[in-house]
Amino acid sequence: xxxxxxxxxxxxxxxxxxxxxxxxxxxxxxxxxxxxxxxxxxxxxxxxxxxxxxxxxxxxxxxxxxxxxxxxxxxxxxxxxxxxxxxxxxxxxxxxxxxxxxxxxxxxxxxx
Amino acid sequence: xxxxxxxxxxxxxxxxxxxxxxxxxxxxxxxxxxxxxxxxxxxxxxxxxxxxxxxxxxxxxxxxxxxxxxxxxxxxxxxxxxxxxxxxxxxxxxxxxxxxxxxxxxxxxxxxxxx
Numbered sequence: 492x493x494x495x496x497x498x499x500x501x502x503x504x505x506x507x508x509x510x511x512x513x514x515x516x517x518x519x520x521x522x523x524x525x526x527x528x529x530x531x532x533x534x535x536x537x538x539x540x541x542x543x544x545x546x547x548x549x550x551x552x553x554x555x556x557x558x559x560x561x562x563x564x565x566x567x568x569x570x571x572x573x574x575x576x577x578x579x580x581x582x583x584x585x586x587x588x589x590x591x592x593x594x595x596x597x598x599x600x601x602x603x
Numbered sequence: 604x605x606x607x608x609x610x611x612x613x614x615x616x617x618x619x620x621x622x623x624x625x626x627x628x629x630x631x632x633x634x635x636x637x638x639x640x641x642x643x644x645x646x647x648x649x650x651x652x653x654x655x656x657x658x659x660x661x662x663x664x665x666x667x668x669x670x671x672x673x674x675x676x677x678x679x680x681x682x683x684x685x686x687x688x689x690x691x692x693x694x695x696x697x698x699x700x701x702x703x704x705x706x707x708x709x710x711x712x713x714x715x716x717x718x
Binding site: 495531532533536579581589590592593595596 | 638708
């Protein structure tokens, strides 16, 4: 059974600081996704990582994928309050359509 | 082009009642997925459907839960005789083709509360 683990699960940081969220998964995959969820809202797709070594950046967020280590990272640079949300990684191992297995989520709070 | 539409947005049921959740996929999408999110947890896969077919229901509880995606109309997730533990957010997602997880889009969810 595929397991997807994120850490940390809770992250409180000051504005302007940098931090990294980690996503480990237990089965070979080359499709990994990062989503953002605000309270009471749906999931917003942030990054789609489709190959080993893939790196994508959008604003203050950068995601990378190492399929050999089965590890993805979401790096936050110079955090701002608007980034406060829950971030999920999800893995597709391609066994059943577009079925995703999600991590537990990282609840990020950026304090002024 | 409207996104994935779910309704109702909020649903309140008493224990023992039935809950029906609806999902209309994006235009041109023929694959629908249902996920459940319990409080403070990630999303858990429930079922994958194509038009008139259940492809993978390995995440569905064995009793009280059923799903359909008829030839015409929305996909329906049905929960019979709801219990408090069914309280959760239920998300629907759709994609245009097999293996197209990069094209997976989520609806806004239905928050089910069982009293």
